[in-house]
Amino acid sequence: MTAFALALPFSAATRRTVAAALLTAAAGLPFTTAQAQDGPQLNLQRVExxxxxxxxxxxxAATPQERQTGLMHRKEMPQHEGMLFVFEQPAQQCFWMKNTLLPLTAAFVDDDGTIVNLADMKPQTLDSHCSAKPVRYVLEMNQGWFAKKNIKAGAKLGGALFSRK
Structure with a gap:
């Protein structure tokens, strides 16, 4: 098999999608673009x-499909667990709760781990909950987790992800 690089004026994600389509076509396999799945995604990479x-x-949740599915279809989540949405670059991030069964709180997080704002979100609604400024990260936890621990906007999350520069 010949290796190749795509030198196209597209994002890295778009280049990966095109590369995957080319590789699957070369292998004679069908290729379809990713869409949200019907059940919960439980086997994503984890970070502490x-x-x-x-x-x-x-x-x-780092890929477009993983972010689109998020915590949809989950019936329960342990109290110390959550989902971190990672975007390629800071932007105003807005979330809704379509097909999400759990009440959640979204923490919109700056590159250095500082919580910009928090939003409580009701299950199975289309209400939009947005970051107060451009962010690259959004952490969803069970609703009430941040409040019970007295964690508010301005608090800083720690982890290897936030110490990279």
């Missing part, structure tokens, strides 16, 4: 974060 003395075991 901290909020003060509290440890968070977060699944990482």
């Amino acid at each position: 974060l901290t909020a003060g003395m509290h440890r968070i075991d977060a699944q990482v």
Whole structure:
């Protein structure tokens, strides 16, 4: 098999999608673009974060499909777990709760781990909850987790992800 590089004026994600399409076509396999799945995604990569003395075991939603599905279809989530949405670059991020069964709180997080703002979100609604400024990260936890631990906007999350520059 010949290796190749795509030198196209597209984002890295778009280049990966095109490369995957080319590779699957070369192998004679069908290729379809990713869409949200029908069940919960439980096998994503995980990262350990901290909020003060509290440890968070977060699944990482880094691809467009993983972010689109998020915590949809989950019927329960342990209290110390959450999902960290990672975007390619800071932008105003807005979330809704279509097909999401759990009440959640979204923490919109700056590159250095500082929580910009928090938003409580009701299950199965289309209400939009947005970051107060451009952010690259959004951490979703069970609703009430941040409040019970007295973690507010301005608090800093820890983890290897936030110390990279």
